[in-house]
Amino acid sequence: MVSNKRLNCGFKGYEAPVVPRAPRSIRRRGPLKKLVEDSKLCAFELLAAVAGKLLLESESSASSNVADGKVQLAICRDGNKKAQPNDDKALKSESFDQGSCAESAFIPEISVEECNLLSSFNSLPREENDSVIEHTHVNSSSDFLKQVESDIKLRICKDRSSDGNTTCEVGGSVCIGDSFNCKVDSGLDVQLEDDKNRIGDLSMANTFTVKNPIGECVNTNVLIKSESSVKLPLYRDPIPGSLLRKQWNNVKLGIRDDDENSFGCNKSSTKIRPFRPQPRTGRHKLRKMMTHRYWKVGPNLKDCELYNTSEGMKSFYQYRKSIYSRERCQQVPIKKRKISDHSFAVAYDQDTSSNSVSKLLEKSLRGDKSSSALILHRATGASATTKGHQKSKDPHVKLSIKSFKVPELYIEVPETATVGSLKRTVMEAVTAILGGGIRVGVVHQGKKVREDHRTLQQAGISQCSNLDNLGFTLEPSLTHISPSMTPKKRPFILPCDADEQFPRSSATPMIDSGISNTSFDPPLVNKSDHDVNNIELMSSPKTPTDALMDGAVNVEALAVVPVNLKPKRTELSQRRTRRPFSVGEVEALVEAVEKLGTGRWRDVKMRAFENADHRTYVDLKDKWKTLVHTASISPQQRRGEPVPQELLDRVLSAHSYWSQNQSKQLVKCLSDAHEEMVGA
DNA sequence: ATTAGGG
DNA sequence: CCCTAAT
Structure with missing residues (x-):
């Protein structure tokens, strides 16, 4: 169990932790919003501890969710993936130096x-x-x-x-x-x-x-x-x-x-x-990381922590x-x-x-x-x-x-x-x-x-x-x-x-x-x-x-003649040219969302579409939206390049998983972290 | 700058 | 995809 959870919270390289951040949708939505928001900072430890226990008990039923298994699986796979070129490049310090x-x-x-x-x-x-x-x-x-x-x-x-x-x-x-x-x-x-x-x-x-x-x-x-x-x-x-x-x-x-x-x-x-160091940005990043990203927790997050403090991380962020x-x-x-x-x-x-x-x-x-x-x-x-x-x-x-x-x-x-x-x-x-x-x-x-x-x-x-x-x-x-x-x-x-x-x-x-x-x-x-x-x-x-x-x-x-290739679509600008997602892109998107959830599109972007300049995180979010929709309709109603059913299944799974378990996810990881600290 | 959500 | 509100 614990190891499983570790898988969830552990990550490699710059990969943002799946952890301590609830999607904004959750944080913002509904009456729970304030609650989550507030408690997160003040008493999260307590919350984590308690919730962790609760979750442990309800775990079995929760994990019966198909998505759960899949997600876990995906994470495992990912864990074994070594040195994605993407990350490699991003973290290569000489690139920055x-x-x-x-x-x-x-x-x-x-x-x-x-x-x-x-x-x-x-x-x-x-x-x-x-x-x-x-x-x-x-x-x-x-x-x-x-x-x-x-x-x-x-x-x-x-x-x-x-x-x-x-x-x-x-x-x-x-x-x-x-x-x-x-x-x-x-x-x-x-x-x-x-x-x-x-x-x-x-x-x-x-x-x-x-x-x-x-x-x-x-x-x-x-x-x-x-x-x-x-x-x-x-x-x-x-x-x-x-x-x-x-x-x-x-x-x-x-x-x-x-x-x-x-x-x-x-x-x-x-x-x-x-x-060039961008002061404001740097501070911002730092603050961000400090507040909800890289909390000091147990060994689990070691990698992350390392990155958080290392030049590599800095480089990465600068790079990003x-x-x-x-x-x-x-x-x-x-x-x-x-x-x-x-x-x-x-x-x-x-x-x-x-x-x-x-x-x-x-x-x-x-x-x-x-x-x-x-x-x-x-x-x-x-x-x-x-x-x-x-x-x-x-x-x-x-x-x-x-x-x-x-x-x-x-x-x-x-x-x-x-x-x-x-x-x-x-x-x-x-x-x-x-x-x-x-x-x-x-x-x-x-x-x-x-x-x-x-x-x-x-x-x-x-x-x-x-x-x-x-x-x-x-x-x-x-x-x-x-x-x-x-x-x-x-x-x-x-x-x-x-x-x-x-x-x-x-x-x-x-x-x-x-x-x-x-x-x-x-x-x-x-x-x-x-x-x-x-x-x-x-x-x-x-x-x-x-x-x-x-x-x-x-x-x-x-x-x-405007050799204005950058689609700087100011004022009277046209729509962007439509660029349907390829199956491969969908695959990448699905995979990223499986790991990161549905509320972190920027991370999804960074993870899977870093080199796709024309795919903004908004695009990815939109695509996910349509994917969810597509997956939920009958195949006959679908249009465009057919997305493999397998992918659509994963979409639905991940979607339900992340929409149902978002708060649980948060708490779960927090509790993990807590356990690590206390237990160790 | 990001995220969520409606159009 | 676009646009916007709210962060």
């Missing part, structure tokens, strides 16, 4: 500083390229000119520090799309001529020469692996000396720091500090917090920037007729880092393509984005992770990158055109054009796009969503639905959405010509 491998699994670090130049290097003398390499301290020159065309290269290296985990350095540059050159539709040979202005690191100092439609992905960043990944390259202060300063067709490449939009300004504000704060970290700067950019958004509608390409572009691209290529269409005639706000006689400049490049990602996944989960992880990284926001600067004749209000004509970029001297820079911009500008804004869909990653013991059937296999095949973008925001993020078999022809992205489209 050294800059976080774990973090990098979620928050891609993009090296802006070690910038990426791209495209059309063919038009340059070979020596130029080489010298660029040197100047930028490329570690791996072999990567430099390596074209990463339609796929993402992974350099998978064994991560020494994290056994069992594999650190994937997604090769310095990930070219998504065909290439990154700019192309001038009319064949204009545009050369960037510069004088004083330098183009930012991420700049797209493209010559618009279209000699080779497939540009080279020039990767000048190399970097740190997990162990040294303390640096967050993207947001690091630019080190002048390390910057690329290369004359390139008279364009000096380097980070310009005179611009508020340049990296120099953003990096600090956007810095992701996942493991980091996950939850990840979004916040990224959002903060966004809000900051929002203000300054608001004018853009406002002005947009009024100013669209100005043909201010620079402006449109300025507002258009989002998503930090990397370089992209635009395909410049220069339509000379009256145009049917651009919107009605065009003045009839104006030649139009149509722009389309051909491809994007993501400079660098660091990813860490367990070796046991599925390919699908790897894909998904990469996807998340890419998503996070692009979600950060990006803005485009226009460089004309070597000068940055900042006057967004000016027309192209005024800026000298009009029809007669010297598009030859037009260039674009990509600048990290955590600007928030006004929803009004993105009427149908819709976050990108992760094709491999269903492929949940449960890097857990093999005892648990992992979910690796076939869906994941197609992860990178289809364009990431949800084309069917008719989303003007669609950019081809993913590699596409399309030839540049195709890209030109589909002309999907015209000026307007560009203007609203």
Whole structure:
């Protein structure tokens, strides 16, 4: 009996104790609420002692509950599960001490500083390229000119520090799309001529020469692996000396720091500090743990106690917090920037007729880092393509984005992770990158055109054009796009969503639905959405010509391109895309609930869905709700992907168990604890 | 930030 | 899934 109970209260690793906390539903509900609440703190020992005895006597009948047995069973199983990857990762201290491998699994670090130049290097003398390499301290020159065309290269290296985990350095540059050159539709040979202005690191100092439609992905960043990944390259202060300063067709490449939009300004504000101690949070956590989580009791809770006080636990909580704060970290700067950019958004509608390409572009691209290529269409005639706000006689400049490049990602996944989960992880990284926001600067004749209000004509970029001297820079911009500008804004869909990653013991059937296999095949973008925001993020078999022809992205489209992948569904936001739970997910959910009960969704989330960013604890709770419902109706009435009856049975069992025995559970564990203390 | 519960 | 109240 006792041992059984110990099983109940014992737990491994960070696994939150099933114990001393009654679900809020209980605590809050009904007349008993106060009672439970109050007595819990004051006289719980007494209560425990008494109740413990009572329970001991009523135990036999109570345990006749089928659920009981099952739950116990589940717990036993769990007890034997060793070192779930999840926990492993979370608790791995070096992750926190050294800059976080774990973090990098979620928050891609993009090296802006070690910038990426791209495209059309063919038009340059070979020596130029080489010298660029040197100047930028490329570690791996072999990567430099390596074209990463339609796929993402992974350099998978064994991560020494994290056994069992594999650190994937997604090769310095990930070219998504065909290439990154700019192309001038009319064949204009545009050369960037510069004088004083330098183009930012991420700049797209493209010559618009279209000699080779497939540009080279020039990767000048190399970097740190997990162990040294303390640096967050993207947001690091630019080190002048390390910057690329290369004359390139008279364009000096380097980070310009005179611009508020340049990296120099953003990096600090956007810095992701996942493991920075968060005082309030820490206190909060501590308090929480102190109050109801890790009570000092007997040997039973030794593990827990250990964790409670150990660095490991701290790390874990920090880690966990980091996950939850990840979004916040990224959002903060966004809000900051929002203000300054608001004018853009406002002005947009009024100013669209100005043909201010620079402006449109300025507002258009989002998503930090990397370089992209635009395909410049220069339509000379009256145009049917651009919107009605065009003045009839104006030649139009149509722009389309051909491809994007993501400079660098660091990813860490367990070796046991599925390919699908790897894909998904990469996807998340890419998503996070692009979600950060990006803005485009226009460089004309070597000068940055900042006057967004000016027309192209005024800026000298009009029809007669010297598009030859037009260039674009990509600048990290955590600007928030006004929803009004993105009427149908819709976050990108992760094709491999269903492929949940449960890097857990093999005892648990992992979910690796076939869906994941197609992860990178289809364009990431949800084309069917008719989303003007669609950019081809993913590699596409399309030839540049195709890209030109589909002309999907015209000026307007560009203007609203929100590489806003983070479903920051503010204000007029859409619903999240529906993501039915896979059987595997259900399984994981059921298992977690069996152990944790129905009132601790955050823990359930942490336990079984830690890596499933799109599953919030609310989602899990809702899913459980529907599961209970599903289980209680006849199979004929059920819809969607059928959940195995076995699982549904477990759902019902666990449900009834936890709903009927919640208070008993609490008391039981308390009494256990008490006995331990006294007995020992 | 979490949890519960209704829509 | 969303939204909200209450913690």
